[in-house]
Amino acid sequence: MIYAVIGLLIGMLLGFVVPWSIPVGYSGLFSVALMASLDTVFGGLKAACNGNFDDRVFITGFFTNALLAAFLVYVGDRLGMDLYYVALLAFGLRIFNNLGAIRHYWLQKH
Amino acid sequence: MRIDKGQISIVCVCIVLGFMLAIQFRSTQDTRASLPFQRVEELSARLHQVESENQELEDEIRELKGLSSSEKNDKINDDILMISGMSALEGPGIILTIDDSGKIAKKENDPNLYLVHDEDILKVVNELRAAGAEAISINGQRLTANSEIRCAGPTISVNNVRSAPPFEIRAIGEKENLMNAINMRGGVADSLKVWGIKLNIQPVDNVWIPAYKASSKYKLAVTSNREEESK
Numbered sequence: 001m002i003y004a005v006i007g008l009l010i011g012m013l014l015g016f017v018v019p020w021s022i023p024v025g026y027s028g029l030f031s032v033a034l035m036a037s038l039d040t041v042f043g044g045l046k047a048a049c050n051g052n053f054d055d056r057v058f059i060t061g062f063f064t065n066a067l068l069a070a071f072l073v074y075v076g077d078r079l080g081m082d083l084y085y086v087a088l089l090a091f092g093l094r095i096f097n098n099l100g101a102i103r104h105y106w107l108q109k110h
Numbered sequence: 111m112r113i114d115k116g117q118i119s120i121v122c123v124c125i126v127l128g129f130m131l132a133i134q135f136r137s138t139q140d141t142r143a144s145l146p147f148q149r150v151e152e153l154s155a156r157l158h159q160v161e162s163e164n165q166e167l168e169d170e171i172r173e174l175k176g177l178s179s180s181e182k183n184d185k186i187n188d189d190i191l192m193i194s195g196m197s198a199l200e201g202p203g204i205i206l207t208i209d210d211s212g213k214i215a216k217k218e219n220d221p222n223l224y225l226v227h228d229e230d231i232l233k234v235v236n237e238l239r240a241a242g243a244e245a246i247s248i249n250g251q252r253l254t255a256n257s258e259i260r261c262a263g264p265t266i267s268v269n270n271v272r273s274a275p276p277f278e279i280r281a282i283g284e285k286e287n288l289m290n291a292i293n294m295r296g297g298v299a300d301s302l303k304v305w306g307i308k309l310n311i312q313p314v315d316n317v318w319i320p321a322y323k324a325s326s327k328y329k330l331a332v333t334s335n336r337e338e339e340s341k
Contacts, residue, residue: 003117003120003121003124004120004121004124005124006121006124007120007121007122007123007124007125007127007128008124008125008127008128008131009128010125010128011124011125011126011127011128011129011130011131011132012128012129012131012132013128013132014125014128014129014132015128015129015130015131015132015133015135015136016132016136018129018133020133021133021136021137021140022133022134022137024141027134027137027138027141030130030133030134030137031134033130034130034131034134037123037126037127037130038127040123041123041124041127044120044123055119055120058119058120058123059119059122059123062123062126062127
């Protein structure tokens with residue numbers, strides 16, 4: 001757990017130091033990718049709670065989920081389908097489900 | 111303390127996640143901060159336009175000041191004649207013809223939809239004026255500030271002269287602007303073509319527009335020196 005927090009802090013520091021920013025046109029894709037990443041991280045936490053955490057599944061899931069989500073939204077945008085909201089809704093639901101599972105685990109443990 | 115592979119992967123992923131979070135956060139802040147900038151651009155464009163208008167007016171003042179009084183009067187006279195429609199004009203523009211629909215009216219539809227109405231002509235004229243047309247005539251009748259475009263049975267009355275379709279509307283102005291104003295998607299041409307009304311618009315390098323021919327005597331109105339309406 002402590003490693004996760006340290007990593008998060010290092011990443012945030014990097015993000016604030018580096019002078020890049022997302023062009024307005026791509027901010028939608030980026031936010032969907034971010035949502036997918038968050039979903040994977042919470043999924044990983046839940047798996048760790050259940051004791052079936054696999055770092056390979058976790059690391060591949062993190063990158064492929066983010067890229068695929070952004071790609072799908074991009075394609076949907078080209079085809080005139082607003083997959084943006086669908087992706088946000090789906091990932092949001094999953095994040096809350098995972099949060100719920102984590103909470104249950106903690107409540108049962110203590 | 112032993113660091114295993116799983117923990118390294120977690121650290122990597124968390125670094126990436128934190129990085130993305132920070133970038134997204136900053137981008138959102140940037141877009142919020144940049145909204146007033148768009149407003150600034152809009153306002154500077156407006157300022158630029160108003161300044162150029164101002165420059166034109168100042169040039170006109172200087173020009174008029176440089177002329178002798180008789181020349182000045184002539185120039186003002188010419189301008190007034192042009193604006194009021196009392197002199198024939200020519201210049202680049204368009205010739206637009208509108209005629210009733212060639213389609214056979216369907217039984218369930220109102221047959222009126224297939225005819226050209228005063229409203230259609232009004233819409234076209236309005237669109238042309240909005241696009242900067244300097245002079246307009248309908249079937250040889252110059253449109254002045256007092257001209258009407260009114261339904262008169264099967265005909266349309268302009269300057270109290272009736273004419274039947276096809277209507278020829280001539281306009282002097284920027285050819286491209288006038289064409290685009292009529293042909294724009296969802297514009298006048300589109301809505302009339304649904305009913306098969308024949309609308310044809312042609313750019314012409316030199317359009318001739320006749321002067322207003324009827325009497326221009328005002329019977330009731332007199333000029334007033336008052337600047338404001340007194341109570």
